[in-house]
Amino acid sequence: xxxxxxxxxxxxxxxxGVVANDGVSLxxxxxxxxxxxxxxxxxxxxxxxxxxxxxxxxxxxxxLRGKPFAPSEPRAARADGxxxxxxxxxxxxxxxxxxxxxxxxxxxxxMRDLAARIREVSETYGLPLDPYRTxxxxxxxxxxxxxxxxxxxxxxxxxxxxxxxxxxxxQEVEILFQTLQKLRAEGTSILYISHKLEEIRTLCDSATxxxxxxxxxxxxxxxxxxxxxxxxxVGSALHTPERAGRDFGDMALDISGLSxxxxxxxxxxxxxxxxxxxxxxxxxxxxxxxxxQDELLSVxxxxxxxxxxxxxxxxxxxxxxxxxxxxxxxxxxxxEERLGHAAAPDMSLTENALLTGSVRQGLETNGFLNWGxxxxxxxxxxxxxxxxxxxxxxxARSLSGGNLQKFVIGREVLQEPEVLVVNQPTWGVDASAAxxxxxxxxxxxxxxxxxxxxxQDLDELMEISDSFAALNEGRLxxxxxxxxxxxxxxxxxxxxxxxxxxxxx
Amino acid sequence: MDLSAINPVLLxxxxxVAATPLLLAGIGELVVEKSGVLNLGVEGMMITGAISxxxxxxxxxxxxxxxxxxxAGGALLSLLFVLLTQVALANQVASGLALxxxxxxxxALMGQGYVGIKPPQIGRLDIPVLSDMPVIGPILFGHDPIxxxxxxxxxxxxxxxxxxRAGLILRAVGESHDAAHALxxxxxxIRTLSILFGGACAGLGGAYISLVxxxxxxxxxxxxxxxxxxxxxxxxxxxxxxVMLGAYLFGGITVLQLNLQAAGVAIPxxxxxxxxxxxxxxxxxxxxxxxxxxxxSLGRIFHASR
Numbered sequence: 001x002x003x004x005x006x007x008x009x010x011x012x013x014x015x016x017g018v019v020a021n022d023g024v025s026l027x028x029x030x031x032x033x034x035x036x037x038x039x040x041x042x043x044x045x046x047x048x049x050x051x052x053x054x055x056x057x058x059x060x061x062x063x064l065r066g067k068p069f070a071p072s073e074p075r076a077a078r079a080d081g082x083x084x085x086x087x088x089x090x091x092x093x094x095x096x097x098x099x100x101x102x103x104x105x106x107x108x109x110x111m112r113d114l115a116a117r118i119r120e121v122s123e124t125y126g127l128p129l130d131p132y133r134t135x136x137x138x139x140x141x142x143x144x145x146x147x148x149x150x151x152x153x154x155x156x157x158x159x160x161x162x163x164x165x166x167x168x169x170x171q172e173v174e175i176l177f178q179t180l181q182k183l184r185a186e187g188t189s190i191l192y193i194s195h196k197l198e199e200i201r202t203l204c205d206s207a208t209x210x211x212x213x214x215x216x217x218x219x220x221x222x223x224x225x226x227x228x229x230x231x232x233x234v235g236s237a238l239h240t241p242e243r244a245g246r247d248f249g250d251m252a253l254d255i256s257g258l259s260x261x262x263x264x265x266x267x268x269x270x271x272x273x274x275x276x277x278x279x280x281x282x283x284x285x286x287x288x289x290x291x292x293q294d295e296l297l298s299v300x301x302x303x304x305x306x307x308x309x310x311x312x313x314x315x316x317x318x319x320x321x322x323x324x325x326x327x328x329x330x331x332x333x334x335x336e337e338r339l340g341h342a343a344a345p346d347m348s349l350t351e352n353a354l355l356t357g358s359v360r361q362g363l364e365t366n367g368f369l370n371w372g373x374x375x376x377x378x379x380x381x382x383x384x385x386x387x388x389x390x391x392x393x394x395x396a397r398s399l400s401g402g403n404l405q406k407f408v409i410g411r412e413v414l415q416e417p418e419v420l421v422v423n424q425p426t427w428g429v430d431a432s433a434a435x436x437x438x439x440x441x442x443x444x445x446x447x448x449x450x451x452x453x454x455x456q457d458l459d460e461l462m463e464i465s466d467s468f469a470a471l472n473e474g475r476l477x478x479x480x481x482x483x484x485x486x487x488x489x490x491x492x493x494x495x496x497x498x499x500x501x502x503x504x505x
Numbered sequence: 506m507d508l509s510a511i512n513p514v515l516l517x518x519x520x521x522v523a524a525t526p527l528l529l530a531g532i533g534e535l536v537v538e539k540s541g542v543l544n545l546g547v548e549g550m551m552i553t554g555a556i557s558x559x560x561x562x563x564x565x566x567x568x569x570x571x572x573x574x575x576x577a578g579g580a581l582l583s584l585l586f587v588l589l590t591q592v593a594l595a596n597q598v599a600s601g602l603a604l605x606x607x608x609x610x611x612x613a614l615m616g617q618g619y620v621g622i623k624p625p626q627i628g629r630l631d632i633p634v635l636s637d638m639p640v641i642g643p644i645l646f647g648h649d650p651i652x653x654x655x656x657x658x659x660x661x662x663x664x665x666x667x668x669x670r671a672g673l674i675l676r677a678v679g680e681s682h683d684a685a686h687a688l689x690x691x692x693x694x695i696r697t698l699s700i701l702f703g704g705a706c707a708g709l710g711g712a713y714i715s716l717v718x719x720x721x722x723x724x725x726x727x728x729x730x731x732x733x734x735x736x737x738x739x740x741x742x743x744x745x746x747x748v749m750l751g752a753y754l755f756g757g758i759t760v761l762q763l764n765l766q767a768a769g770v771a772i773p774x775x776x777x778x779x780x781x782x783x784x785x786x787x788x789x790x791x792x793x794x795x796x797x798x799x800x801x802s803l804g805r806i807f808h809a810s811r
Binding site: 053054073074075078086090091092093094095099102103104108 | 670673674676677680681683684685687688689690798800801
């Protein structure tokens, strides 16, 4: 084999209290798409930060095309042909596309020439983009295009992508993959970080798996099953959620003829939504993001009041009740956005546990808080859901996405709801944590709770739900039994391929 | 009441003088805020500049050295703000307020021996033909060089922010310091330079009051101009030419109301005295209704490890 493009040997980086990378070695060949796999906190991000010059390794060395490579800052890495698309976009909302791209370049041409080049490159790679639009107005998929084009304009030899698809719709993922395949055909190497195993199997030539900062194996994704890779990542056998056969009880939640105006200029109005969930049933609600998922959740949680009769909990009209009153009656919700909606980022886990748990867990008396009980409740969540954190005093912000998600879901599950509504319960969560969350939802349903699970992950919905409905432009399709539902039927329920911009490659 | 006593040409010429301290302090603060730092110490840096400039001008007899010392004094005081907010990562609002209080006290101490002294005068521009032209001459060509420097700084800042890469980086740092850091820009260095520039401008503005506009030293003589400058930057939507417009409007109404008081208009003095504040804020509020908004990182502490 020829000299690899980039070779890492025994890279080690320790932070106070944690070894992020421990002797990691890997080789990336020319024109190779190399996957970097691992659970949250396995050290993937630290490793790529070292390659990109944001972090200096404690020991070990890197070589680029056989020559020693030790970037002192991102500028040096960029000069050597390394480009990176960040997980959390490193974009400036108030600046336009061209200005954002100029900031990521060493010697940008004059704005007018740059705009022309952006147009040219974006058309070539099937990622249409207007250089003069303000980035703040772009969708998540378009913002990622800005980042990718910023990288492509520097003619990179190695493109690092840190979880690029976590914010994209399936159609946008498709477009992205076509772009990446085109790049590979042109000889660009790609280091692709993800924990979506099916993506890696379709896209990547080889994979390196990290666990707790150590390199635990390499594989050829196309010849390895997703399950085998997942088990390498987790280090133990993966439990597929088990569904116990069960009978459904009485009607738990009943929505009929619910219409609600769009809450904001970018929102979706709900139009004549009907749904019914029985005790012990899991109703999965699919659909492309932005078709009314957030609005449906806020109508159910009580953040957005509706006509009293439109929402009934066990026959009782609750449409006018607020979230606290609904919690008291047993209708609990876990919204999608972890930081800021489901949890207050700078408050401790105990405080966050108290925020939604005070009503049902009796954590306050006459307006005075019972800190002892609240902390015990937080500890119970941390233990039952294997939330990895130093303790209940840690700020919610300090937890990784997956751990916070386990906490947020666990907090509602442990309150023994009559009806639980969750939105994107496993978004951005690694395989083993996702399996644990799904299992918890199924266990809850087995215990007689009615569950409404809103998700964009169709596999997840097929795995846990008894019946399935899809949201499309604020309308909910008639629920169908999940067993025997084909992908085509689901696609039609979601509205087919409407409204998506297909790039012309 | 005798309105004919008000000479429009002299009015315009003197409003430019009245507006210059505000203009200098405002444009400096605009650059600071564009880089994402909220420095509430403008008043303190102005008064420190005022006494530094005054003292050096009196001691050396050169108003030029005085202005230089004023800029250095303002920048030196802002260095304290740099240490507090960029190195020690202290809260910017509290640090800025402390800077103002400290500057007021320090200037009073420094100025003890200078009360009642007249400073050396800075020469006016005198271009043989141009300065003698009626109307245009006194308005455009009859001022001191610092006034023109103020306008030049506004034009320079505008061009820098709009057309240069340095300006783009400055705006980027103010917009999202995390993203700028991820791209490899030196956030703290850029902010430090901006704060020093803001301090120097505020110092110049202060010295303009003590050396040109008044010209003498009194304790607390900046009398809130620094606070007006802060408000001006916000209401001007962080746009350089609007800062100038606002400063001239404020200066103009200040001069006009003084003239009206002198002419004996039958409006209570208190109302006239408050009119510059009211009208400036009103006009800029109406102007700032467009969508441009504050730099997104304004006032937030940057720490590289997060």
